[in-house]
Amino acid sequence: MFLITIYRILKTSVISLWRNRWLSLAAILIMILTLFTITFFGSLLIVIDKATGALKEKVDISVYFNDEVSKDQIFALQNQLMTTQSNIKSIDYISKEKALERWRQNNQENEKVRDVITDTYNPLPRSLEVKTDKPENLEAVFQYLNNSEYKPLIREISYRKNKEIIDRLILITSFVKKIGWSLSFLFILISILIIYNTIRLTIYARSDEIEIMKLVGASDWYVQGPFFIEGMAYGLCAAIVSAIILFFTYELALPSAIDYLGAAEAQAMLSGLKFSYITLAQIGVGLLLGTSCSVYAVRKYLK
Amino acid sequence: MADLELKKEAADRNKQPKKEILEHAPSKKENVVIEFENVSKIYPGDVNAVMDISFSISIGEFISLVGPSGAGKSTLIKLLISEERPTSGRVLVAGRDILKLKKKELPFYRRKVGVIFQDFRLLPKKTVWENVAYALEVSDASNEDIKEKVPKIIDLVGLTSRTYALSEELSGGEKQRVSIARALVHNPKLLIADEPTGNLDPVSTWEIIELLFKINKQGTIVLLATHDKEVVDALEKRVITMKDGRITSDQAKGKYLL
Numbered sequence: 092m093f094l095i096t097i098y099r100i101l102k103t104s105v106i107s108l109w110r111n112r113w114l115s116l117a118a119i120l121i122m123i124l125t126l127f128t129i130t131f132f133g134s135l136l137i138v139i140d141k142a143t144g145a146l147k148e149k150v151d152i153s154v155y156f157n158d159e160v161s162k163d164q165i166f167a168l169q170n171q172l173m174t175t176q177s178n179i180k181s182i183d184y185i186s187k188e189k190a191l192e193r194w195r196q197n198n199q200e201n202e203k204v205r206d207v208i209t210d211t212y213n214p215l216p217r218s219l220e221v222k223t224d225k226p227e228n229l230e231a232v233f234q235y236l237n238n239s240e241y242k243p244l245i246r247e248i249s250y251r252k253n254k255e256i257i258d259r260l261i262l263i264t265s266f267v268k269k270i271g272w273s274l275s276f277l278f279i280l281i282s283i284l285i286i287y288n289t290i291r292l293t294i295y296a297r298s299d300e301i302e303i304m305k306l307v308g309a310s311d312w313y314v315q316g317p318f319f320i321e322g323m324a325y326g327l328c329a330a331i332v333s334a335i336i337l338f339f340t341y342e343l344a345l346p347s348a349i350d351y352l353g354a355a356e357a358q359a360m361l362s363g364l365k366f367s368y369i370t371l372a373q374i375g376v377g378l379l380l381g382t383s384c385s386v387y388a389v390r391k392y393l394k
Numbered sequence: 395m396a397d398l399e400l401k402k403e404a405a406d407r408n409k410q411p412k413k414e415i416l417e418h419a420p421s422k423k424e425n426v427v428i429e430f431e432n433v434s435k436i437y438p439g440d441v442n443a444v445m446d447i448s449f450s451i452s453i454g455e456f457i458s459l460v461g462p463s464g465a466g467k468s469t470l471i472k473l474l475i476s477e478e479r480p481t482s483g484r485v486l487v488a489g490r491d492i493l494k495l496k497k498k499e500l501p502f503y504r505r506k507v508g509v510i511f512q513d514f515r516l517l518p519k520k521t522v523w524e525n526v527a528y529a530l531e532v533s534d535a536s537n538e539d540i541k542e543k544v545p546k547i548i549d550l551v552g553l554t555s556r557t558y559a560l561s562e563e564l565s566g567g568e569k570q571r572v573s574i575a576r577a578l579v580h581n582p583k584l585l586i587a588d589e590p591t592g593n594l595d596p597v598s599t600w601e602i603i604e605l606l607f608k609i610n611k612q613g614t615i616v617l618l619a620t621h622d623k624e625v626v627d628a629l630e631k632r633v634i635t636m637k638d639g640r641i642t643s644d645q646a647k648g649k650y651l652l
Contacts, residue, residue, distance in 0.1 A: 095534070308533055309532030
């Protein structure tokens with residue numbers, strides 16, 4: 092008994108969706124735009140967040156020493172830092188040999204450059220790499236070093252550059268967040284308006300039939316049901332198409348990302364995107380938007 | 395001066411109709427199906443559609459409702475099928491105040507009151523069968539029920555030969571018969587006909603009236619709102635006359651008085 096009702100209501104919805112196919116298409120398109128925007132920016136944020144996190148790991152102060160400085164002095168400074176500074180995560184000593192190893196690795200492709208520095212001729216300075224738990228705390232270490240008695244021993248303290256990068260990333264993140272939110276909000280608003288209007292128009296288009304239905308004593312399900320289903324259908328279609336588009340965007344972006352950042356990096360950054368969750372979330376939002384719009388429109392225009 | 399005249403006119407209008415014209419003797423209590431108790435319907439803007447009307451309808455009656463345009467006939471019908479709610483007074487059907495019907499009970503009430511209109515209101519691009527079956531489909535009838543009832547009702551209104559014709563292909567009289575068939579699908583206790591012959595030629599008019607008569611003979615109350623003087627006079631049945639929202643006459647074997 093119940094099945095027949097559902098079947099009949101579904102039949103009415105499908106026929107109505109087909110009859111108003113251009114209207115339906117417009118509603119679905121705007122929803123696709125909305126869902127895509129939200130998920131795109133969401134994904135972007137996740138990716139940037141991961142990148143920032145990874146970079147934060149790499150942020151440190153490198154304290155380069157003049158060649159005359161003795162190893163003991165270096166270790167003394169190391170101890171000093173460890174004891175007086177809180178927030179220190181690690182301090183690593185980079186010897187000349189280690190520095191040479193790194194030099195060779197960084198300049199693998201370029202023999203000429205690589206061979207400038209050899210075991211015998213190694214002007215690379217020794218250094219201490221100081222990592223703090225948060226990049227913000229590096230400033231304190233820097234100040235300390237600048238004002239300490241060890242200053243004359245130090246050839247160079249390099250950390251500004253990394254800090255700049257992090258600051259810039261944080262700026263980019265908040266910028267992307269702002270744009271993301273504004274665009275998403277805008278599109279959600281437009282979606283709501285369009286779907287609401289579409290349902291209103293379909294109600295109007297079927298007003299004759301609805302009047303007959305009421306006259307003949309149709310139960311509320313028959314009158315209102317098809318409109319709810321139409322709202323849900325808009326949401327569902329939009330979610331599926333949007334998920335497909337997002338997937339293709341991802342597929343297209345991946346090779347470029349790998350080219351630009353290196354496979355490992357790219358993989359790490361994009362690992363935050365779990366497609367099953369994203370698709371489910373889109374379907375959820377789509378259904379929510381579609382159904383609530385139609386419920387509201389029905390309540391208002393079908394007394 | 396002008397004010398006084400206006401007031402006098404208003405007072406005249408508000409006077410109760412003279413008792414002598416109300417000849418119709420009220421039926422025994424058990425047979426009363428519908429009662430209007432001092433019902434008024436005032437629309438926003440102080441439009442008095444229906445003012446303080448009281449009457450009752452008993453089992454098996456055939457009533458003609460006559461009156462000029464704007465007299466309140468359509469409003470009365472709307473009140474009866476609960477499409478509008480009275481501003482004051484009660485409409486009792488089978489002893490129950492229909493205002494107190496819960497929202498989900500309304501469809502069931504509507505199924506017990508069949509209505510047909512001057513403009514037929516059929517579903518376009520559907521056959522006679524589909525139009526009649528529709529009324530059953532939207533009330534959760536099973537497919538077997540539909541297959542059983544629909545041909546019987548189509549036969550009752552004499553359209554068996556046109557069962558599969560599309561509504562656009564039917565003549566005016568045939569369309570109205572489909573409307574009647576659809577209205578009868580739930581075995582209603584009351585059949586309301588709101589100017590059913592307005593768009594029909596004289597021959598079709600009489601066919602429809604005869605059909606309504608036949609349905610009345612089978613036990614359904616028929617309330618016929620009409621302008622057609624000849625029909626009303628020929629029927630020699632109860633006639634309720636309305637003017638300016640009030641009942642001005644209620645006669646057991648009435649004539650078209652206006």
